[in-house]
Amino acid sequence: xxxxxxxxxxxxxxxxxxxxxxxxxxxxxxxxxxxxxxxxxxxxxxxxxxxxxxxxxxxxxxxxxxxxxxxxxxxxxxxxxxxxxxxxxxxxxxxxxxxxxxxxxxxxxxxxxxxxxxxxxxxxxxxxxxxxxxxxxxxxxxxxxxxxxxxxxxxxxxxxxxxxxxxxxxxxxxxxxxxxxxxxxxxxxxxxxxxxxxxxxxxxxxxxxxxxxxxxxxxxxxxxxxxxxxxxxxxxxxxxxxxxxxxxxxxxxxxxxxxxxxxxxxxxxxxxxxxxxxxxxxxxxxxxxxxxxxxxxxxxxxxxxxxxxxxxxxxxxxxxxxxxxxxxxxxxxxxxxxxxxxxxxxxxxxxxxxxxxxxxxxxxxxxxxxxxxxxxxxxxxxxxxxxxxxxxxxxxx
Amino acid sequence: xxxxxxxxxxxxxxxxxxxxxxxxxxxxxxxxxxxxxxxxxxxxxxxxxxxxxxxxxxxxxxxxxxxxxxxxxxxxxxxxxxxxxxxxxxxxxxxxxxxxxxxxxxxxxxxxxxxxxxxxxxxxxxxxxxxxxxxxxxxxxxxxxxxxxxxxxxxxxxxxxxxxxxxxxxxxxxxxxxxxxxxxxxxxxxxxxxxxxxxxxxxxxxxxxxxxxxxxxxxxxxxxxxxxxxxxxxxxxxxxxxxxxxxxxxxxxxxxxxxxxxxxxxxxxxxxxxxxxxxxxxxxxxxxxxxxxxxxxxxxxxxxxxxxxxx
Numbered sequence: 001x002x003x004x005x006x007x008x009x010x011x012x013x014x015x016x017x018x019x020x021x022x023x024x025x026x027x028x029x030x031x032x033x034x035x036x037x038x039x040x041x042x043x044x045x046x047x048x049x050x051x052x053x054x055x056x057x058x059x060x061x062x063x064x065x066x067x068x069x070x071x072x073x074x075x076x077x078x079x080x081x082x083x084x085x086x087x088x089x090x091x092x093x094x095x096x097x098x099x100x101x102x103x104x105x106x107x108x109x110x111x112x113x114x115x116x117x118x119x120x121x122x123x124x125x126x127x128x129x130x131x132x133x134x135x136x137x138x139x140x141x142x143x144x145x146x147x148x149x150x151x152x153x154x155x156x157x158x159x160x161x162x163x164x165x166x167x168x169x170x171x172x173x174x175x176x177x178x179x180x181x182x183x184x185x186x187x188x189x190x191x192x193x194x195x196x197x198x199x200x201x202x203x204x205x206x207x208x209x210x211x212x213x214x215x216x217x218x219x220x221x222x223x224x225x226x227x228x229x230x231x232x233x234x235x236x237x238x239x240x241x242x243x244x245x246x247x248x249x250x251x252x253x254x255x256x257x258x259x260x261x262x263x264x265x266x267x268x269x270x271x272x273x274x275x276x277x278x279x280x281x282x283x284x285x286x287x288x289x290x291x292x293x294x295x296x297x298x299x300x301x302x303x304x305x306x307x308x309x310x311x312x313x314x315x316x317x318x319x320x321x322x323x324x325x326x327x328x329x330x331x332x333x334x335x336x337x338x339x340x341x342x343x344x345x346x347x348x349x350x351x352x353x354x355x356x357x358x359x360x361x362x363x364x365x366x367x368x369x370x371x372x373x374x375x376x377x378x379x380x381x382x383x384x385x386x387x388x389x390x391x392x393x394x395x396x397x
Numbered sequence: 398x399x400x401x402x403x404x405x406x407x408x409x410x411x412x413x414x415x416x417x418x419x420x421x422x423x424x425x426x427x428x429x430x431x432x433x434x435x436x437x438x439x440x441x442x443x444x445x446x447x448x449x450x451x452x453x454x455x456x457x458x459x460x461x462x463x464x465x466x467x468x469x470x471x472x473x474x475x476x477x478x479x480x481x482x483x484x485x486x487x488x489x490x491x492x493x494x495x496x497x498x499x500x501x502x503x504x505x506x507x508x509x510x511x512x513x514x515x516x517x518x519x520x521x522x523x524x525x526x527x528x529x530x531x532x533x534x535x536x537x538x539x540x541x542x543x544x545x546x547x548x549x550x551x552x553x554x555x556x557x558x559x560x561x562x563x564x565x566x567x568x569x570x571x572x573x574x575x576x577x578x579x580x581x582x583x584x585x586x587x588x589x590x591x592x593x594x595x596x597x598x599x600x601x602x603x604x605x606x607x608x609x610x611x612x613x614x615x616x617x618x619x620x621x622x623x624x625x626x627x628x629x630x631x632x633x634x635x636x637x638x639x640x641x642x643x644x645x646x647x648x649x650x651x652x653x654x655x656x657x658x659x660x661x662x663x664x665x666x667x668x669x670x671x672x673x674x675x676x677x678x679x680x681x682x683x684x685x686x687x688x689x690x691x692x693x694x695x696x697x698x699x700x701x702x703x704x705x706x707x708x
Contacts, residue, residue: 299482302447302555303496303545304471317486 021136022076025129029073032125033066038103043114044172044361050120056103068095069126076133082140089134090155096126097162104170118172118363145385152381159374172363173370180352180367188371190266190347194338195375198270199331202277207323209278210285211311220286227279235337238275239344242268269346273337277330284326288319321391328383335376339368398423399444399553399585404453406439413439415609416453421602423552424583426576428600430593430632436609437589441555444587445474457553472496475546475554475584479561481538483530489515489541490526496549514544518574536567543575547584556588560595572599593632597621597641605629618645622707639704644669646703648685652693657682661691672700 037056039048054062068091075088104117119127138148168174177184213220233241247263249256261267292315300310316323342350349368356364399421406414414436421427431437442448444455446467455462462470483492490511497507512522518540530538539559546554559575560568576599579586590596596603597617604614605628613625621642624630633641648671649664659680662671664687675683675697682696 293482293485295478295480295482296484298447298478299476299484302445302471302476302478302482304468304473304499305495306468309499314484318484 017079018077019079021132022078025076025133025136026073028125028132029069029076029129032122032127032129033069035122035125036120037122038100038107039116039118039120040107041116041118041172044116044176044363045359048118048120051103051107053122056107057099058106061099061102061106065095065099068092072130072133076129082137085133086137086141089130089137092130093127093134094158096123096130097159098167101162101168101171104172105167108170116172116175116363117170118366145388148381149385152378156378173366176352176361176363176367184352184367187347187349187351187368191335191338191349191372191375194266194269194273194341194346194348195331195334198273198334198338199277199327201270201274202281202330203327205274206278206281206326207285210282210323211289211316213282213286214289224279224283224286227282230275231279235272235276235340236343238272239268239340239346242271243344246271264345266341266346268344269338269341269348273334273341276337277334280326280329280333281323284329285319285323288322288326289315291322292318321387324383324387324390328380328387331383332376332380335372335379339372398458399587400456400459401440401444402454402456404440404443404450404455406436406443406448407451412609414443414450417606417609417611419604419611419614421585421587423585424579425601426579426586426588426599427602427604428596429587429589429604429606430591430596431606432591432632435606437606438557440606441557441587441589444553445471445476445555447471472499472549473551473553475549475551477542477546477554477556477559479558481530481542481562483538483542483545485530488527488529489520489533490522492530492541493545493548495545500549502549510548514547515541517578518544520544535563536571539563539567539571540574543578547578547582550582552585554584554586556586558590559588561590568595575599593634594641597644605632618642621645638706640669640672643667643672643700643704648695649687651695651699651703652685653696653699655682655694656691657684657694657696659684661686662695663687664692668695668700668703671695672697672704675700 033053035052036050037053038051040051041048053065056062057065072088072092075085100119100123107117108115138151143151162168163174169178209223213223230238243263246261246268250262251257253261296314296318297310300314305313338346338348339350339353341348342354349372352368353365354368356362356366356368401417401419401421403416403418404414405412405416417436417440419427419440429437429441439448443450444457444462446462446465484495487495490508493511493514494507497510502510511526515522515525520537520540525533525537525541530541533541539562543556543559546556560571563571572595575586578584588599597620600617602614603617603620605612605620605625607628613620613629615623620629621633621638624633644667646668647664648662648666648668651668652664657680659678660674661684662674664685671683675681675695681698682694684691685693685695
C-alpha cells in the first residue's frame with residue numbers, strides 16, 4: 001500500500017484521539033454542569049438558595065444550554081482543529097452569559113426589587129473551563145497581533161451589547177451597579193488614573209535610570225538592589241509607610257497640598273504603585289540594552305554614530321520590545337494592585353471590593369473585581385500584541 | 398595613503414600592538430594576517446579610532462588622525478565586520494543609507510545611491526530595498542554589509558574577517574566581487590584575516606602579525622619566497638609554498654609557442670589551476686585558449702621551474 005493511501009486513514013483516526021488539556025477542561029465543565037448554575041436570594045445578604053441548570057432556566061432554554069455544553073465538551077475533549085475549539089469555546093461562553101441574564105429574568109419574581117440572582121459555582125466553573133479552552137485554542141492558533149486585538153475588540157463589543165441591552169439587568173451585580181452608577185464611573189476613572197499614571201511616571205523615570213545603569217556599571221548593583229528592596233515591602237505596608245512623609249510634605253512644603261499631595265488618598269497610592277513599577281522597568285531596560293547584538297553596536301560606532309545617535313537609533317529600538325515587556329508586566333500588576341489603594345482612601349474599584357467585604361455582599365465585591373480583571377486582561381492582550389509587532393527583525397528567524 | 402608610525406596599544410601593561418610601523422599605498426589592498434590574539438584586529442581598529450593608541454601616530458594622506466573627531470573620521474572610512482553587523486530592525490535600504498544619512502545627504506541622492514549599490518551587488522533594489530536583514534541569506538547579508546560600508550564613497554575600507562562566516566563557495570564569489578569593486582573604485586582596503594590563502598589571493602601587500610609585532614610586510618610572492626621568520630613560513634605552510642606561488646601567476650603570462658593535445662585551458666586561469674589540470678589529465682602540456690582560439694601551450698616543465706624555490 002502506498003504512503004498516500006495511509007495518510008487519510010491516520011488523519012481520520014486522529015479525530016478520535018483525546019486532547020490532554022481537553023480531558024481536564026471536560027472534567028471541570030462536567031463538575032460545573034452538575035453544580036448549581038445560579039444562586040437565588042431573597043435579599044442581597046442572606047445565604048443563597050442553589051438552582052441547577054434545569055431549574056434556573058425555562059425548559060427549552062435549559063435544553064439548549066445542555067446541548068451547547070455537550071457540543072463544547074466534545075470540541076474540548078477530542079483533537080479537532082484549534083479554530084473549531086476557539087469558535088465552540090466562544091459560542092459556549094456567549095451562551096453562558098446570555099442565559100445567565102435570561103435566568104435572572106426568569107427567576108426574579110415580578111415587582112420584587114430585593115431578590116438577587118447571582119452566578120453560582122456551576123456558572124463559574126463552566127466559565128473557567130471554556131475560558132481555558134479559548135485561551136488554549138488562541139495560543140495554538142498563533143494569530144497575528146492585529147487579529148488578537150480584533151478578537152478582543154469583538155469580545156468587548158459583545159459585552160457592551162449584552163450589558164447595554166438590559167437583558168443582564170436582573171443579575172445581582174448589575175443591581176448593585178444600578179444604585180451606584182455615578183460612583184462606579186468616577187472610581188473607574190480613579191482606577192485608570194492610578195494604574196496608567198503610575199506606569200507612565202515609572203517609565204519616565206525608569207527608562208533613563210535603566211540607561212544610566214547600562215552606561216555606568218558601578219551604579220548598576222546599587223540601583224537594582226535598592227529597587228529590589230522596595231519590591232519586597234508588602235504593598236499594604238508601603239501604602240501605610242507613605243502616609244507620614246506625604247502628610248509632612250503636604251503640611252510643610254508650600255504648594256504641595258495644592259498639587260493633591262496628602263497623607264492619605266490618591267497621592268500615596270500613586271507613589272506606592274510607582275515605586276513597585278520601577279524595578280521591572282529599570283531591569284528590563286537594562287536587560288534589553290545588554291541584549292543588543294554586539295556586532296550592531298560595533299558597526300554603529302564604526303560608521304561614525306555619536307553616542308546619542310547610537311542610543312536612539314540602534315540600542316533603544318532594539319531593546320524596546322524588552323522594555324515594553326517590562327511596561328506590560330507593571331501595567332497588568334498595577335491594575336490589580338490599584339485595588340488596594342481604596343484602603344488608604346485612594347479610590348478605584350477597590351472601594352467596591354472593600355465595601356462588599358464589609359457588608360458581606362459578594363455581588364458588590366464582584367462589581368469591583370470583575371472590571372479589574374477585564375481591564376488587566378485587555379491590557380495584557382493589547383501590550384502583548386504591541387511587543388510582538390515592535391520586535392520585528394530582532395528575533396532570530 | 399595610510400602611514401602607521403610606531404603605534405603601540407597597551408592593555409593592563411601588556412602590549413597588544415607593539416611599535417608597529419606600516420605604510421599602506423593608496424588604491425591597494427593590504428591584508429593583515431595573524432593568529433587570534435596577534436593584535437591584527439586591534440591594529441586595524443586604531444585606523445578608525447575604535448581603539449585609541451597608547452603611543453605612536455597614524456596619518457591618513459599626511460593628516461594625523463589624532464586631531465580628527467572620531468565620529469567624523471569614521472564617516473569617511475568604510476567599515477565591514479565579521480557577521481555583517483547589520484541593524485536587524487532596519488531594512489536593507491535603511492542599513493545601506495546609514496552613513497549618507499549621518500552626513501546629511503539629500504533624500505533623493507541617498508535613495509539613488511542605495512539603489513546603485515544594491516544593483517552593483519546583484520541585489521534587485523525593488524525586491525531587496527524593503528526587506529529586513531534576517532530575511533536574507535548569509536551571502537546576501539554580507540553583500541549588504543559591504544554595500545553599506547561603501548555608501549558614502551569612502552577612499553578607505555576597513556574589513557575585519559569580512560568573509561569569515563561564509564561557506565567556501567559563497568566566500569570565493571565574495572572575494573571576486575571585492576576585487577572587482579576595488580579595481581573599479583580604486584578604494585584603499587585594509588583587510589584582517591587569519592586565512593593565508595585569502596591573504597595571498599586578495600592582497601597587494603601582506604602584513605604578518607604575531608604577538609603584537611609586525612613580522613613582515615611585503616608583496617605575496619616575496620612573503621612566499623622569502624619568509625622573514627620561521628613563524629611566517631609556518632603560516633604559509635611549507636607544503637603549500639609551491640602551489641601558493643603558482644596561484645599568483647596567470648597562464649597568459651607564461652605562454653609558450655607550440656601545440657598540445659586535448660582539452661584547452663583558459664588564458665585567464667591561474668597557473669595553479671593549469672598545474673592541477675596537467676597532473677590530473679597526465680599530460681605534459683595543455684593548449685591555451687583565449688577568446689575561443691588556441692594561442693599556444695603551457696608546459697609542466699615550465700610550471701615546475703616556476704614553482705621551485707628561487708636560487
